[in-house]
Amino acid sequence: QVTLEESGGGWVQTGGSLRLSCTAPGRTFSTYTMAWFRRVPGKEREFVGGMNWSGANIQYVDSMKGRFTISRNNAENTVYLQMNGLKTHDTGVYYCAARAEKAWTVFQSVDSYPYWGQGTQVTVSS
Numbered sequence: 001q002v003t004l005e006e007s008g009g010g011w012v013q014t015g016g017s018l019r020l021s022c023t024a025p026g027r028t029f030s031t032y033t034m035a036w037f038r039r040v041p042g043k044e045r046e047f048v049g050g051m052n053w054s055g056a057n058i059q060y061v062d063s064m065k066g067r068f069t070i071s072r073n074n075a076e077n078t079v080y081l082q083m084n085g086l087k088t089h090d091t092g093v094y095y096c097a098a099r100a101e102k103a104w105t106v107f108q109s110v111d112s113y114p115y116w117g118q119g120t121q122v123t124v125s126s
Contacts, residue, residue, distance in 0.1 A: 001115075002024055002027055002098055002100075002114075002115040003024060003025070003115075003117075004022055004023070004024050004096045004097070004098060004115055004116060004117035005022065005023050005024070005025065005096075005117055005118075006020055006021065006022050006094065006095065006096045006117040006118070006119060006120040007020070007021050007023075007120060008020040008021050008120060009094060009120030009121045009122045010121075010122070010123070011123045011124075011125065012086055012122075012123070012124055012125075013124070013125060013126070014086065014087060014088060014124055014125070014126045015085060015086065016086050016124070017082070017083060017084045017085075017086065018083050018086065018122060019080055019081070019082045019083070020036070020080065020081040020083070020094055020096075020120060020122075021078055021079070021080055022034070022036075022078065022079040022080075022081075022096030022117060023076075023077055023078050023079075024077060024098070024115075027077060028074070028077055029072060029074055029077050029078075029079060029098070030053065030074040031053050031100065031101075031102050032053055032098045032099060032100050032101070033050060033051070033052050033053055033098070033099040033101055033103065033105075033106060033107070034050060034051050034070075034072060034079040034096070034097070034098055035047065035048075035049065035050030035051070035096075035097045035098075035099075035106065035107070035108075035113060036048040036049055036050065036068075036070065036079075036081045036094060036095065036096060036097070037094070037095045037097055037110065038090075038092045038093065038094045038095065038122075039092050039093050039095070039119075040089065040090075040091060040092035041091070041092065044110075045095065045110050046061070047061055047108040047109070047110075048060070048061060048064055048068060048081070048094070049061065049064060049068055049070045049081070050070065050097075050106040050107070050108070051070050051071075051072060051079070051106065052103060052104055052105065052106050053101065053102045053103070054102075055072060056104070057104050057105070057106050058070055058106070059106040059108065067083065067084050067085045067086075068081060068082065068083050068084070069081070069082040069084075070082075079096065081094065083122070086122075086124045087124060088124050088125065088126055089124075090122060090124050091122060091123050091124045091125075092121075092122060093119040093120065093121055093122070094119060094120050094121075094122050095116055095117055095118075095119045096116070096117040097110075097113035097115060097116050097117075098113060098114075098115040098116075099112060099113050099114065099115070100114075100115075
């Protein structure tokens with residue numbers, strides 16, 4: 001069992017930035033595909049972006065391209081989601097997810113990831 005822990009959420013005004021972090025105490029991420037999802041009010045959990053195990057394949061939802069950046073530091077077993085230019089509709093709970101697979105594909109469905117964090121709240125106000 002892999003337990004993921006997110007941090008870095010909070011309140012920010014429109015146009016502001018936040019950086020979310022995801023760690024797994026006692027685990028190494030180097031062979032995992034990592035992804036970020038979010039659940040905004042009134043919607044199902046949705047894919048935000050993800051990175052395959054090597055970092056060579058990074059995928060984002062179109063609406064996040066240019067605003068959100070995923071990165072990972074395998075030495076620190078941490079994955080980041082840098083969010084810039086935040087908008088009110090980005091408000092929601094953001095989740096880190098992991099899949100133990102050394103593959104090219106970055107899956108975008110919730111069901112593809114067996115390991116999840118508890119989520120961190122992001123609130124963007126105007």
